[in-house]
Amino acid sequence: MSFLRHITACNTHDLSHYRPFFVAGQRVGMVREDLCRRLAGFGDPFTIRYDGIAVSESLAGPAERTAAVRSALDRLVEEGEVPPLRGEDYPVLSQWGTEPLMAMDRAAMPCFGLKCFGLHVNGYVRKEDGLHLWVGKRAMDRGVAPGQYDNLVAGGQPAGLSLAENLEKEGAEEASLPPELVRRAVPVGIVSYLMGTEAGLKDDSLFCYDLELDETFEPRNTDGEVERFELWPVSKVAESVERTDDWKFNVNLVVIDFLIRHGFLTPDHPEYMALCKGLRR
Amino acid sequence: MSFLRHITACNTHDLSHYRPFFVAGQRVGMVREDLCRRLAGFGDPFTIRYDGIAVSESLAGPAERTAAVRSALDRLVEEGEVPPLRGEDYPVLSQWGTEPLMAMDRAAMPCFGLKCFGLHVNGYVRKEDGLHLWVGKRAMDRGVAPGQYDNLVAGGQPAGLSLAENLEKEGAEEASLPPELVRRAVPVGIVSYLMGTEAGLKDDSLFCYDLELDETFEPRNTDGEVERFELWPVSKVAESVERTDDWKFNVNLVVIDFLIRHGFLTPDHPEYMALCKGLRR
Helix, strand or coil, rough: CCCCCHHHHHHHCCCEEEEEEEECCCEEEEEEEHHHHHHHHHCCEHHHHHHHEEEEEECCHHHHHHHHHHHHHHHHHHCCCCCCCCEEEEECCCCCCCCEEEEHHHHHHHHHEEEEEEEEEEEEEECCCCEEEEEEECCCCCCCCCCEEEEEEEEECCCCHHHHHHHHHHHHHHHHHHHHCCCCCCCEEEEEEEEEEECCCEEEEEEEEEEEECCCCCCCCCCEEEEEEEEEEEHHHHHHHHHCCCCCCCCCHHHHHHHHHHHCCCCCCHHHHHHHHHHHC | CCHHHHHHHHCCCCHHHHHEECCCCCHHHHEEHHHHHHHHHHHCCEECCCCCEECCCCCCHHHHHHHHHHHHHHHHHHHCEEEEEEECCECCCCCCCCCCCEEHHEEEHHHHCEEEEEEEEEEEEEEEEEEEEEEEEECCCCCCCCEEEEEEEEEEECCCCCHHHHHHHHHHHHHHHHHHHCCEEEEEEEEEEEECCCCEEEEEEEEEEEECCCCCCCCCCCCCCCCEEEEEEHHHHHHHHHHHEEEEEHHHHHHHHHHHHHHCCCCCCCCCHHHHCCCCC
């Protein structure tokens, strides 16, 4: 019975088995040692550095890097070194706000420990008896977190879209939010974590938004990711996150951040300080 | 012209010149090397450890430690090793939420690098033309940050008061907030930093509160800390924090946190990610 265990779960990793990964001379990620060994023997487009693995500096720019690594990934997927690609490119950034150094299929991002960004929208309704939060139950056929609870809207940040464009796209697909409504979502900070998984390292930063909705709005999913939406009192949400593992791993953190910012989780809670500090690594 | 420089200023320190400080067998702080040398020669109530300096373990409990260290501090103040005491005791904690191991005059806390806690209240008013924030101009005769801008209410957390009691006390003293009004302040998270100063290390965590006020309420200071209050549009507050050094050093951080949580500082800002991560160390 703890909120903090969710933050611990999202920040469990052992960096001693990873080596730095470089693109365009910049350190952008970390590769597991066994994959490093495979990449070292792969040749172009990868080169060995004394301190890690790099995408060859001979490749002229982002487009050339993206194409060359995509071909290599096809072979690495066949060999079972990288999970099946998902056909959606993410930007490879040294940090948020910089120009992409290349793009890479989202499935391969953790294999190289690359920074991924996403957006999560807390959709809430002020009722007479207090705040209520829209909760999405993920479809059972999803590869990630089937049947678990999710935010009203959540999605990764793909290459070629601004955050605002992605918010509009995801809002429409996941909850049928009209553009003029989703634009009212207020950015309220980030949640970030570094999570070791079978594929590699998830170095994720999630932009959090709060969107106040009136009682008449009913979200409706159109992309098959969510089975149904339910409107829960915040107390029920808090109890569920604290006591169960029913929520998608990183949604727990977004909800904990919401509970803190809105004063539902207070300094009296023994985990308060650790939660505040643990939400952003 | 930057928000981030305020976070940098509050987190500038060089720990290589400090040694660990222990109370009741627990590491609770850090002492500057030159003060360590003096304490090592002082004898009771301080003892030397191979890895730092401790309050003697022979002292039976919190009351005995507090009394013995208080006598020692009087001598250290005379010698100029510790700044003049202020006559207000702060709790010495291994971490927030634990029982105090002893108490110590607030002026001496940074000399031992002890964790200090405080509370800051963002008092805001929703007007037709947007959010406004109450800004206190500190009195010119203050030892700390004379003439600089402050939150509506701000104060350190003394020994023997709960956070809620302190909120009520400070709200009354600093802004004449009646108890039933100040109790509506919503805890919204923390801001923390580690700042090297002439006296030592400020290891501070500030509990932040938002308090919505209506247009009719006029804060009035009673304890002489604030010269006058002004109600500023949030845009003026943001511009002032970004462009000037007119604000008390740590109030900058509380205001930046407010601007992020309320969506005035957005992911488009080049410093956004660094600000989000830098507000809590």
